[in-house]
Amino acid sequence: MTWKWESQREQYGRALVELGKERSDIVVLDADLSSSTRTADFASAFPERFFNCGIAEQNMIDTAAGLAASGKTVFASTFAVFGTGRCYDQIRQSVAYPKLNIKIVASHAGITVGGDGASHQIIEDIALMRVLPNMAVIVPVDSNETYKVIKTVAKTETPVYVRIGRADVPTVTDKDTPFEMNKAKVMRDGMDVTLIGCGIMVSKCLEAAEELAKHGIDARVINLHTIKPLDEKTIVKAARETGGVVTAEEHSVMMGMGSAVAMCLVENFHVPMKRVGIPDVFGESGACNELMEKYGLTMENIVEAAHDVLKRKK
Amino acid sequence: MEIYDGEFIAELEAVAKRVRSHSITMIYRAGSGHPGGSLSGVDVMVALYFHIMKHDPNRPDWPERDRFVLSKGHAAPSLYAVLSEAKYFPEKELETLRKLGSRLQGHPCMRKTPGVEMSTGSLGHGLAAGNGMALAAKLDRKLYRIYVLCGDGEMDVGETWEAAMLASHYKLDNITMYLDRNKLQLDGPTEKIMSLEPLADKWKAFGWHVIEINGHSMKEIIQATNEARGVKGRPTVIICHTIKGKGVSYMEGSLHFHGKAPTDEEYKQAMKELGTADQ
Numbered sequence: 331m332t333w334k335w336e337s338q339r340e341q342y343g344r345a346l347v348e349l350g351k352e353r354s355d356i357v358v359l360d361a362d363l364s365s366s367t368r369t370a371d372f373a374s375a376f377p378e379r380f381f382n383c384g385i386a387e388q389n390m391i392d393t394a395a396g397l398a399a400s401g402k403t404v405f406a407s408t409f410a411v412f413g414t415g416r417c418y419d420q421i422r423q424s425v426a427y428p429k430l431n432i433k434i435v436a437s438h439a440g441i442t443v444g445g446d447g448a449s450h451q452i453i454e455d456i457a458l459m460r461v462l463p464n465m466a467v468i469v470p471v472d473s474n475e476t477y478k479v480i481k482t483v484a485k486t487e488t489p490v491y492v493r494i495g496r497a498d499v500p501t502v503t504d505k506d507t508p509f510e511m512n513k514a515k516v517m518r519d520g521m522d523v524t525l526i527g528c529g530i531m532v533s534k535c536l537e538a539a540e541e542l543a544k545h546g547i548d549a550r551v552i553n554l555h556t557i558k559p560l561d562e563k564t565i566v567k568a569a570r571e572t573g574g575v576v577t578a579e580e581h582s583v584m585m586g587m588g589s590a591v592a593m594c595l596v597e598n599f600h601v602p603m604k605r606v607g608i609p610d611v612f613g614e615s616g617a618c619n620e621l622m623e624k625y626g627l628t629m630e631n632i633v634e635a636a637h638d639v640l641k642r643k644k
Numbered sequence: 645m646e647i648y649d650g651e652f653i654a655e656l657e658a659v660a661k662r663v664r665s666h667s668i669t670m671i672y673r674a675g676s677g678h679p680g681g682s683l684s685g686v687d688v689m690v691a692l693y694f695h696i697m698k699h700d701p702n703r704p705d706w707p708e709r710d711r712f713v714l715s716k717g718h719a720a721p722s723l724y725a726v727l728s729e730a731k732y733f734p735e736k737e738l739e740t741l742r743k744l745g746s747r748l749q750g751h752p753c754m755r756k757t758p759g760v761e762m763s764t765g766s767l768g769h770g771l772a773a774g775n776g777m778a779l780a781a782k783l784d785r786k787l788y789r790i791y792v793l794c795g796d797g798e799m800d801v802g803e804t805w806e807a808a809m810l811a812s813h814y815k816l817d818n819i820t821m822y823l824d825r826n827k828l829q830l831d832g833p834t835e836k837i838m839s840l841e842p843l844a845d846k847w848k849a850f851g852w853h854v855i856e857i858n859g860h861s862m863k864e865i866i867q868a869t870n871e872a873r874g875v876k877g878r879p880t881v882i883i884c885h886t887i888k889g890k891g892v893s894y895m896e897g898s899l900h901f902h903g904k905a906p907t908d909e910e911y912k913q914a915m916k917e918l919g920t921a922d923q
């Protein structure tokens with residue numbers, strides 16, 4: 331399959347500027363990475379509502395809390411590694427616990443950060459954010475969806491973590507389909523096995539489905555953009571109808587999206603399952619595609635997992 | 645320490661020039677990295693590894709060695725170039741920067757690269773880690789010293805000031821911090837993004853001995869470090885006034901080259917100015 335590759339960050343910047351025009355309660359914070367996260371676009375359009383906090387992520391999150399407690403809708407951005415782990419206590423105490431209107435939109439998540447290496451490749455942010463009560467977790471699948479997610483979460487009044495990447499990603503949705511928060515999106519129907527992906531891995535699931543089709547296997551593909559709250563209904567329905575599930579995420583297999591799905595299925599409808607994701611190790615420097623291969627994030631990995639699940643199906 | 649005769653300083657400067665050339669070549673070959681911040685701290689690192697520190701490339705884990713922590717980890721290329729010039733590993737290996745399987749990660753990894761004392765890259769950790777080493781030296785009654793290089797952007801980080809307090813509270817006179825005062829961070833000039841001045845007064849208020857120098861002068865770096873060794877009962881910060889991108893005309897003072905590799909044309913120009921390191 332050939333994809334058009336587009337930037338999620340660009341759409342984040344565009345959506346923010348539109349929001350700034352539409353609403354005066356929108357304020358944006360960054361931590362010396364505005365040129366990378368693209369909050370710089372908002373900063374130049376609305377300098378009086380943009381605050382660069384410097385390289386001080388903890389400071390940024392508590393400042394966001396004060397602004398939100400005073401009626402503002404706050405978008406706070408930096409790289410995902412610094413916007414979650416670096417300021418975890420601030421998020422826990424001052425964002426999630428008081429349930430404040432803060433959207434943490436973090437870029438450069440996952441291993442596709444590439445050359446910067448393990449220090450910058452956060453593979454545990456979904457895990458960190460999804461264990462926090464009151465925190466929603468969304469992984470937009472592509473550039474179109476990023477734009478819609480930003481416009482949608484701006485209408486909510488509670489904490490949301492939005493995870494986007496550094497690299498351009500395959501465009502798998504169109505501009506017009508509305509984005510439904512909390513509702514997993516079935517991208518392809520199928521009755522033999524279900525492939526559930528998030529982020530860049532949805533495109534790999536679609537490729538895997540094509541490959542499986544060549545062998546007469548009819549795979550359902552689901553874009554699980556909202557990892558919390560989890561759309562259990564769609565997941566259980568897919569498990570019941572297809573009898574086997576593979577998850578695929580650019581994240582550690584420890585406590586990420588796949589684990590969320592596994593927990594849901596163990597309690598609701600037990601089927602053979604396999605999680606494709608980064609094993610319990612740190613990443614390293616390298617080119618995106620090399621890293622995806624080395625750390626088990628390819629279409630082939632998904633196909634193999636699907637075969638394994640099919641074998642275990644009764 | 646030796647007298648600062650012209651020849652000896654010229655030797656250090658020649659190493660620094662090669663290190664600059666290596667750094668730019670590595671970033672160019674990798675296609676990504678941070679040239680600006682790599683170039684501004686080169687002279688401090690060269691003075692440390694080629695004159696000030698006692699260390700042994702054949703025994704990177706020699707217990708008595710002085711320790712260097714690169715807190716501004718994005719300057720990794722210049723640290724690797726210095727370590728290779730100091731014979732910690734072959735020059736050829738510099739080509740592998742940021743490549744899959746390389747010992748030379750985009751940001752320093754102490755488990756992969758011989759000579760790297762602390763894994764860094766997330767800013768603002770290095771001074772506190774250096775303090776830990778300094779405390780260990782005191783506990784073990786060892787005479788080795790700790791040298792930390794921080795960026796001025798790292799002065800935004802709260803932990804820097806937590807560490808500043810700890811070092812003076814525990815009277816860590818065996819740690820010296822070099823502050824790479826190139827006046828630029830990622831998004832712009834420090835005074836525009838998060839103003840730091842009066843910076844020297846801040847460090848004084850935290851109980852540190854403060855020295856200000858031209859951070860590109862080998863002589864001043866060595867003199868200031870000698871002064872720091874003589875200070876008892878408190879840590880020393882050497883504020884090094886530097887130029888981001890120092891040594892490559894179009895990178896000097898440039899925000900663009902904070903985190904961008906040079907193009908083919910730009911690379912050629914840089915090599916014209918620095919000379920290729922392997923000549």
Ligand SMILES: Cc1ncc(C[n+]2csc(CCOP(=O)(O)OP(=O)(O)O)c2C)c(N)n1
Pocket residue numbers: 361362363385412416678680681682684716718765766767768794795796797798824826828829830888
């Ligand atoms: C905690 C953290 N936040 C953000 C970054 C991203 N980042 C990398 S370099 C940099 C600017 C550093 O500025 P400075 O310390 O002045 O370094 P220099 O200008 O000497 O390169 C930033 C924000 C990071 N590496 N770590």
